[in-house]
Amino acid sequence: MFRKVSGALLLLLSVIILIWGMSISLSSPSPDDREEVVFWHFWSGPDGEVVDDVIRRFNQSQDLYYVRGVSMPGNNFDMKLFLSVTGGDPPDLINQDDPIVADWAFRKAIFSMDEIAPLEEVEQMRKWLLPSARKLGEYDGRLYAVCNGLDVRALYFNRDIVEQALRREAPDELESLEQLDEIARLCTRYSDGELTQIGYLPDPRRLWVWGSIFGGDFYDESTGRVTPDDASIEKALRWMQSYRERLGANAVATYRQNDQSLPNKMFPLLAERYAIVLDGQWRVRDIEAAQQATNKMRGTVTRYGVWPLPSVSPNGKTGWVNGNVFLVPRHAKNSKGAWEFIKFWTGIDGNEAEAARTCAAGGWIPVSNAVAESPEFQSYLQSHPLFARFVELAATDQETTPLVPGANRYYREVNNLVQRMMYNDDSVDLSKELTALAEDMQQHIDRIRYRSLYKEGPERD
């Protein structure tokens, strides 16, 4: 009897799963007689819903193309793409946020936009984009990627803690690095000799930011050489090191604890473990959500502010920017449709209002002033003053990770070196370490260049 019942149950379960599976494939919308554009992205959750909405609006506006979005959350996006390219079935469009544009362009893994779109439209796009957004997609004088959302960094601060420490109103902007150091020192708290709150702590991954602020260049375009040993970068690193010397390597490591990437309430600023944090515009959403939740419970709402990074050197940039970019893999079957979708998403060519709607829904920074200045987006900014500061910063002179083949590893190795220096109390010869890193990375990059030069076999494209 038991066997019969369990057998019947198993059969029923199998049928349910089968019907469910079939319903998924049957309910996938059909592209009718339009050309399909397969778009791979990594968004999921609330951001995924915003992306689905953009795709829906694009598909409604079209009678030629039909975008099918494929969400691929996780970190193995590159691997999946390369396997699809090697297998001969790549998507038509992808979204990426790693510093890979130059590397993939150099290896001819992606199309330059002038290969898939009319030259005048590409030129129009170049002029239309903000300089920082343009910089993220250019390699060797050509536009290989189109930025669809900028990620700008600034200093978030807990206004209540800062004003309590300063015993006066918090400044609107930081006048100098020394002022940041001073406020950080005042906001650092100990209880029974134990550290309980950090004023500010430079994240090891942010030498890219501070190096640029100090006026350093990570790459010399004129010589084609990487320059992490630039004197200004070393100066920035020594400044970061001064925090380790003050707090101790143990405290630095303990307090870092992957904090910067933690979501929502675990964000250290909200947990009041930090008074000041260097982070991107996406944290505005977390802060506003926390404030709304406190408001709902009729608690005292903590006030937060945003400072642009202080000016350190006359040659220094105002910050470091990265972002999401659209790329069209080589062998894509419908690159023309991909280009149309890129135009719709970014907002060029009369799509400004649609792009403003997208940016407002996702809390993303527009890639062109034309979108940022649109009435739809301006009204969004008025109700989100913290976010507005990031939009202002996006239009300033921001630095990017160098667009050079092998940049991905260069980015990783710089971060490794800073971690070694920040998490270790032993004295490290910084000049020597930076010189060794420069040599090592130059060899890596030259190896890629050399390989391409002497490549044999079939045509690279």
Add this chain to the structure above:
Amino acid sequence: MSVGSKGLHRWSPWLFISPWLLGLIVLFVYPFIASLVWSFTEYDLLTSPRFVGVDNYKRIAREFIRGEGFGKALWNTFYFAAVSIPLSTVMAIGLAVMLNWKVRGQAVFRTLFYLPSMVPMVASSILWLWLLDPRDGMVNGVLAYFYETPPLWFQGMQEGVSLPTPFQFGSKDGLALMSFWGVGNFMLIYLAALGDIDASLYQAAELDGAGRFQKFRYITLPMLSPIIFFNLILGIIQSVQAFTQVYIVSEGTGQPAESSLLISLQLFLTAFRDLEMGYASAIAWALFVILATATWGLFRSSRNWVHYRGGRL
């Protein structure tokens, strides 16, 4: 029997095993040979490979000598294996022996101790990230009574079992500790082996006046030695293949400062981040040689400490 059915009869064994054979050729033999060929090339996955002779192997030797890249990842893997395997073995045997005691609720205890092995690696990795948080983690909450500055675990570069930083546990120690979570699988094998030991051996020992420890030392351990040997080899292979947990706790980078960069992650980053499939293939082959040598060494040494019923093999 007709001629046709005779032919079918001759080929039928091959037809029956053909799905497996096909799988073996496509999924094992081809990648095996292809990776060997690629190890002598520069190959970025996107364009055709270019023959570079033994350059990739020279690079491996260079990095090994300097303790960078491959050398560093190999050391990390060796350390992880050297800490996790002996401790896991001791723990698995200890648990198996205790769970073999005839006590009330034995089945419940066995299930409880095996349960953690069924938790998916991703979930358990995130759980351990919380447990080993240097500031708020439960483990450091306890260790704070013994340490002035509790270990940094996944945030630290220290090596708790090496001389320069004794008992200052870092990321690799955290990974080794995590491996205890899956000890239930080994425990189960030991438990089965314990049930297989002939009770007359213990009875004979008792007649000779052997105590509990002596019985364990002179009967249980020798009788378990083939299983220990088997688990040892399995443990080495698993250490080299450890990927998911390393990827999660180090955010896919081997951080901090490559202290948790195990060889499988190094191989992955080289192949799919840096697009050096040729070099990654060479790493895989170097690893294969190292593993084969270690296994051969273990087999040689097993003659001295592994006891098979009915004599040595």
